[in-house]
Amino acid sequence: MFDxxxxxxxxxxxxxxxxxxxxxxxxxxxxxxxxxHGDQAYVIDTGSDDTAEETVEVAFADVFAAADASAGQRIFRQCSACHKLEDGENAVGPHLYAVVGREVGSTGYGSYSGALNEVADVWTPENLNSFLENPRGWAPGTSMGYNGLRDIEDRANLIAYLDSIGG
Incomplete structure (x- = not known):
């Protein structure tokens, strides 16, 4: 049939x-x-310029001075999956009792990554702010798997809350 x-x-x-x-x-x-396409024949004025608006950089010290610790308590719920607030009670991460002003790696927590000790000696509010904004960017090689808090007010509120615990 078919050849x-x-x-x-x-x-x-x-x-x-x-x-x-x-x-x-x-x-x-x-x-x-x-x-x-050539030149545009008619331009519609929308009232706004095409220039990018400048973002105003706010100093962390100013935001931290006006921080609300009770708002930070709500933000801490994200941290509570891995960290505890009781003194000496470590979980997946080290305890955060009196963390503000404490030396880095001084909790007796055995799994501290060496990356943290290389970038800071003491957990000052500024160091905590930088770390919480982008943990892997501030301390490359850290074992903290959190992506970070992008909002500066949230970070300031959280640090104010942590400063009120055991301080």
Whole structure:
């Protein structure tokens, strides 16, 4: 029923159809492709400039001075999965009792990464702010798996709450 010549004709017709399709696509692109659109004929004024607005960098000390410890207590719920507030009670991470002003690595917690000791000696509010913003960026190689708190007010509130615990 089917011989070699029939299969050859079928294959040739498929290749021919593909060739016609590709040549048609190429011809259509050449006919309808426009390199440039030229100048805009009419500009609609939206009232805003296209210039980027400057972001005002707020000093952490100013934000920390106005921090709310009770708001920090709500933020600490994220930390409580790995950290405890009771003195000497370590969990996945070291306890955070009296962490503000404490020397880095002084809790007796056995799994401190050496990366923290290389970047800071004492957990000052500024060091905690930098660490909580981006743990892996501030202390490359740290074993803390948290991505960080992006909002400076949240970090200040959390540090104010931690400062009120055991301080």
């Amino acid at each position: 070699t010549m029939t299969f050859t004709k079928i294959a040739a017709s498929l290749c021919g159809a593909l060739l016609v399709l590709l040549l048609g696509k190429w011809a259509a692109e050449e006919l309808y492709h426009v390199d440039g």
